[in-house]
Amino acid sequence: MLDTKPGALDLRHPFNPIRAIIRYGVAWTLVVFVPLVTYDTLETVEAFTDPVMVRTAIAASIALLSGLFLVGRVLNLPGTRGTVHGVPIMLLAFGLAALVLFAFRIEYSRLFLLYSTITGTFFAMRLRWIDRDLVAQTFHVVPFGKANRMQEVAKFPTQMMTAPVIPEGSRVSIVADFRADLSDEWERLLANASLSGVPVYHYKQLLESITGQVKIEHLSENSFGSLIPNQSYTPIKRLIDVVGSIIAIVLTLPVMLALMLMIWLEDRQSPFFVQTRTGHGGRPFRMYKFRSMTSRPPARGDAARDDAITKDDDKRITRIGRVIRKIRFDELPQLFNVLKGEMSLIGPRPEANQLAEWYEEHLAFYSYRNIVKPGLTGWAQVNQGHVATLEDIDIKLQYDFYYIKYFSFWLDVLIVMRTIHTVVTGFGSK
Known part of the structure; x- marks a missing residue:
């Protein structure tokens, strides 16, 4: 029988280092590199060699990258949005950067840092906890066990499967109750779908990630197979x-x-x-x-x-x-x-x-x-x-x-x- 890994379910695409580098690169270019080029082009200051501008660029880079990292982790949790949850985190990151510069009396460009704060915050606003194309896709539900509970989630597109055949389409996912007593044909379907790169979700983890709720039906149901939560934290x-x-x-x-x-x-x-x-x-x-x-x-x-x-x-x-x-x-x-x-x-x-x-x-x-x-x-x-x-x-x-x-x-x-x-x-x- 298939099983799921412990921890919160990440509904995004699998981690792609190239995509992450591109996203961070675009953000850094808009937030840090563009103002440096602008200052240099206007010939108001030699931005790439001026100590004040360089220190400001370093502080803005650290604030941006740490802020994006925190925002990315938080936006993987249920019901989060960049506008509501990403903005405060990004403002806090840049606020701390300004506080450190001020506390150690490090000279910096206020205008440069203000621009970086506004641009970085706007970038965070555009992030979502779930990809748009994932919301648009339909989740095909294996009609056994408790998987049909997915149909009770408002505004969540589902379609009940009638035969053990992998659904057609480039963006398809399958939802099943892994604890249900499935026939060999349906078990084979889930295995073949996984091998073909089609995402297969356990209905309970998917519900938890969407609703932010956990309904315990057996005391053994815990992330670590134990009744004790994360002790390292x-x-x-x-x-x-x-x-x-x-x-x-x-x-x-x-x-x-x-x-x-x-x-x-x-x-x-x-x-x-x-x-x-x-x-x-x-x-x-x-x-x-x-x-x-x-x-x-x-x-x-x-x-x-x-x-x-x-x-x-x-x-x-x-x-x-x-x-x-x-x-x-x-x-x-x-x-x-x-x-x-x-x-x-x-x-x-x-x-x-x-x-x-x-x-x-x-x-x-x-x-x-x-x-x-x-x-x-x-x-x-x-x-x-x-x-x-x-x-x-x-x-x-x-x-x-x-x-x-x-x-x-x-x-x-x-x-x-x-x-x-x-x-x-x-x-x-x-």
Whole structure:
């Protein structure tokens, strides 16, 4: 039986070094070489020998190439677009280059670097997470097992196969359920298609790469054949958490002090909300938030579960609370949870214990999300937002499982980009 390799499915064409060299070459020519030639042609300065211009060209080249590399890795993840996710990365790359030049007092051409930033960012905008011709092609589905789930994906062209014959055409792909009990004729079709250079996808990996969700049906379903996510990234992630939380605390401390005063002045109650939640490995911890609701005595039983659910236009939300919930500033005190090692900057959001117990009773494998540290923001939050019903929680759980399965630096970078969009737009808040 055929099988798939672990890791996120790359829907692009196979890596072609010639194409990569051409793409990077075109970008470097537009961003760095063209302004050098322009300066030299106008005879304003001998651009190719002037130390200032050469230093600027080197800084722009490093920013461009590192930015394109990061953008390329992030745009391989589900639902990404150059305009939304590539632009911030490219701006950050050139911003860091300018910061280094300024910090070390290296003289450079501001106009040259500004042009390079604008041109490099525009180039990133034109990139897509998936080739246009791939979207235009039709995926031929082997009609056995669960492969027919591909037809449920909106705006994704599929056609059910009726015979074990390789479809005609220059841009064809086949989707099959590799775990289905296929006859020898259909097994032979998949083998011959692969030998002929026709892409053959396992339906489940294709669904994961398109939707960004992982539906676990068996506990053994993990990228590494193990229940433990990518351990090589864990120490790096902890270092990022410590450095990132310290920087964020320093930068947001004035905002947090102002919010503390504003919340206290509104009703003369404590500005903080502290609640025990389930963390990494199922261990409880005390999570900090800015209080966004009116103070109330703790409920018990089913009332406690209902009390933990935030409803649309919830009357318990204060005036200040409605604002800080929309822009997620009520979560800022959790930076101290991150610094203490109880949370991460990125991971599945920790639920109130009353809700977590309820979800575990009705949703299989719910507790598996605790295999990684809970986070300030996560893959489910930037894709789905706030939810309350069991049906929505099941979808949210699939997003959490996707994060665990493809646990990596690149996915975290994408979540940071989307979190910025979430904060600006208020997506998914209640």
